[in-house]
Amino acid sequence: MFCPTDRFDHAPGVVLRPMPEWGCAYAYTPRRPALTELNTTAWLIAALCDGTTLAELERDFADTVQRVAGSNAARDTLHRGLALLVEAGIIARTEEAPR
Amino acid sequence: MSDRARTLLYLRALIDAGGALEEPRLEPVRLHVRTAGSIPPKAVMAAAGYIVVVWTWRIRPEVTRIEVEEWERAHARELDVAENAPRPMTEAGGAGITDAETGSVPSRSMLAYHGTVLARRSVFAPPGRTVQTLWGAWGEGRQWLEAILSKAPDTIAPEWLQPIARTVVDLRTRLMEGDPEVTVIDPSLPL
Amino acid sequence: MSEGLAGTPGAVGGTPWIGRPLKVTLCLTARCPLDCRACYADCGARPAADELDTATWLRLLDTLAADGVINVFVEGGEPLARGDAETILAHAAARMFTTLRTHAVTIDDATAARLKGCGIGRVYVDLMGAAAATHDAMVGTPGSLAAALAGIAALRRHAVPVSVLVILCRPNAGELPELARLAAGAGADELGVLRLYPLGRARRAWSALALSLDEQMAALGALAADPPAGLRLMQSWHPDDANCCWQNAAIDPWGHAIGCPYLRDYVDYGDLRTTPWLETWNHPLYRRLRAGAVDGHCPDCASSQLSSGGCRATAYAFHGRWDAPDPFCVTMNKGIDLRVLPDRPL
Numbered sequence: 001m002f003c004p005t006d007r008f009d010h011a012p013g014v015v016l017r018p019m020p021e022w023g024c025a026y027a028y029t030p031r032r033p034a035l036t037e038l039n040t041t042a043w044l045i046a047a048l049c050d051g052t053t054l055a056e057l058e059r060d061f062a063d064t065v066q067r068v069a070g071s072n073a074a075r076d077t078l079h080r081g082l083a084l085l086v087e088a089g090i091i092a093r094t095e096e097a098p099r
Numbered sequence: 100m101s102d103r104a105r106t107l108l109y110l111r112a113l114i115d116a117g118g119a120l121e122e123p124r125l126e127p128v129r130l131h132v133r134t135a136g137s138i139p140p141k142a143v144m145a146a147a148g149y150i151v152v153v154w155t156w157r158i159r160p161e162v163t164r165i166e167v168e169e170w171e172r173a174h175a176r177e178l179d180v181a182e183n184a185p186r187p188m189t190e191a192g193g194a195g196i197t198d199a200e201t202g203s204v205p206s207r208s209m210l211a212y213h214g215t216v217l218a219r220r221s222v223f224a225p226p227g228r229t230v231q232t233l234w235g236a237w238g239e240g241r242q243w244l245e246a247i248l249s250k251a252p253d254t255i256a257p258e259w260l261q262p263i264a265r266t267v268v269d270l271r272t273r274l275m276e277g278d279p280e281v282t283v284i285d286p287s288l289p290l
Numbered sequence: 291m292s293e294g295l296a297g298t299p300g301a302v303g304g305t306p307w308i309g310r311p312l313k314v315t316l317c318l319t320a321r322c323p324l325d326c327r328a329c330y331a332d333c334g335a336r337p338a339a340d341e342l343d344t345a346t347w348l349r350l351l352d353t354l355a356a357d358g359v360i361n362v363f364v365e366g367g368e369p370l371a372r373g374d375a376e377t378i379l380a381h382a383a384a385r386m387f388t389t390l391r392t393h394a395v396t397i398d399d400a401t402a403a404r405l406k407g408c409g410i411g412r413v414y415v416d417l418m419g420a421a422a423a424t425h426d427a428m429v430g431t432p433g434s435l436a437a438a439l440a441g442i443a444a445l446r447r448h449a450v451p452v453s454v455l456v457i458l459c460r461p462n463a464g465e466l467p468e469l470a471r472l473a474a475g476a477g478a479d480e481l482g483v484l485r486l487y488p489l490g491r492a493r494r495a496w497s498a499l500a501l502s503l504d505e506q507m508a509a510l511g512a513l514a515a516d517p518p519a520g521l522r523l524m525q526s527w528h529p530d531d532a533n534c535c536w537q538n539a540a541i542d543p544w545g546h547a548i549g550c551p552y553l554r555d556y557v558d559y560g561d562l563r564t565t566p567w568l569e570t571w572n573h574p575l576y577r578r579l580r581a582g583a584v585d586g587h588c589p590d591c592a593s594s595q596l597s598s599g600g601c602r603a604t605a606y607a608f609h610g611r612w613d614a615p616d617p618f619c620v621t622m623n624k625g626i627d628l629r630v631l632p633d634r635p636l
Contacts, residue, residue: 037126037128041122
């Protein structure tokens with residue numbers, strides 16, 4: 001579904017409000033006015049989406065969760081979370097321009 | 100240290116402390132306060148012997164609130180049958196009840212679902228997964244309620260209770276983690 | 291009465307701690323074209339000279355957004371009575387989930403389209419009765435119910451989610467089931483029944499408007515007995531009596547932080563024109579109310595509401611103490627007659 005050179009960032013206008021007191025974050029998506037709660041894992045994925053490529057995301061996510069998940073499980077979890085975040089309009093994917 | 104670095108450090112520590120990687124989850128923040136259906140006034144409850152049974156339980160980690168709401172709708176639909184239509188409330192001995200304030204005779208189904216009160220009732224609240232499911236019953240409804248909450252569906256009489264009981268089994272097996280804590284609110288008991 | 295439920299204040303969840311508020315109510319103005327008998331803010335048609343101007347509201351919204359507010363509820367008076375209301379709403383909606391409370395009497399298709407376009411998440415419309423005679427008398431303006439229903443219809447044509455709100459009081463107590471059907475028929479997906487608070491004109495008209503607690507519960511019971519399909523009911527009486535101070539924030543039309551619109555006559559946490567927003571959040575009384583220490587609570591409400599003791603504004607109004615239990619809960623009422631306000635200066 002995703003390509004290693006795809007880049008991921010917060011969708012335009014999205015506001016991500018961390019809630020460290022509760023271990024979650026809230027996202028406001030103005031284009032489809034809605035508030036969404038992200039659990040810890042979803043929040044981590046969203047926080048890592050900073051114009052990063054999928055390959056970089058996989059590396060950084062696996063590194064962050066290495067004490068609790070192996071790299072294969074981490075990658076699968078990341079992909080599921082990314083799909084959710086993209087579908088919710090919180091994270092946007094841009095494809096790398098072909099060379 | 101940048102905000103991003105601080106956030107990632109915090110999340111790493113939080114995940115490490117939890118000991119497991121949770122499945123990513125997004126849930127809508129519902130601005131409405133979900134409310135349990137109305138429980139009758141105290142005086143009416145006392146006169147009719149209306150009990151409220153509360154199950155306090157934890158939602159399984161992989162189950163979303165939306166799934167709980169879908170269960171609620173299915174459960175409430177099963178209760179909406181002719182045998183459980185609202186009828187004028189009576190005391191245990193059969194005498195009618197009149198609401199002291201309005202002078203009217205209250206009508207209620209003998210077996211009622213009063214909703215699943217999510218631990219996160221307010222707009223924003225810590226992500227607790229504990230909820231309370233409330234049922235009410237009076238008259239013969241008290242036996243019906245006991246049956247659907249405690250017996251295997253196929254063993255229950257009358258038969259019209261069986262689909263309701265099956266939704267309760269669905270709640271316990273698919274949505275609930277562990278067993279519920281059960282509380283009975285009985286107006287006949289002293290405060 | 292109950293056995294087994296945690297009876298210790300805060301035993302289920304406790305009052306959660308929030309470092310910075312997530313949501314805020316903006317009381318944008320005390321202007322209103324109507325003349326409601328139950329008005330808490332003594333609203334009038336004349337603009338108040340000392341209400342915050344546009345630039346100040348926009349700056350405040352920027353500050354709120356920067357400090358973590360992600361949800362704003364804009365009410366008044368009648369917010370749309372301000373000429374700059376849509377500018378303020380659009381500015382808010384670009385930064386946080388924005389909802390609007392209005393009488394809807396001036397909302398036509400063009401207004402509804404603009405509200406939709408600027409990103410409003412939901413509109414809450416006050417209806418004070420199901421019958422035109424009831425509603426129009428309550429808001430002091432003939433033709434208001436018809437105008438409000440037309441406003442709701444315009445909003446629904448533009449797919450703006452609508453909730454109907456009603457302040458429960460003696461004139462409309464018998465009309466709740468009919469109001470629910472009216473709301474559902476108009477396309478609302480929620481009906482919120484609000485308490486009557488002893489503030490402003492409502493306080494002065496208390497003896498004519500107020501219901502006893504039993505009358506209130508009977509009205510709610512009639513409503514909940516047979517709600518229209520697809521209409522959510524919201525109410526904050528037993529067993530849903532929340533002490534929601536722990537998460538609430540509000541700003542009055544003159545820029546003062548007041549915690550909640552229902553505390554408007556009792557508290558002032560600071561003038562936001564001169565005091566930083568988060569400094570007002572940490573005002574000692576504000577922190578005290580958020581801590582949720584209350585003398586007596588309803589175990590049913592506490593276990594479902596993450597808080598103890600119910601509404602602080604009504605507790606204070608009837609008992610004169612911040613740690614008093616809320617007399618609007620059947621368990622905590624202790625024989626208080628809600629039709630009679632205490633004769634005591636506040």
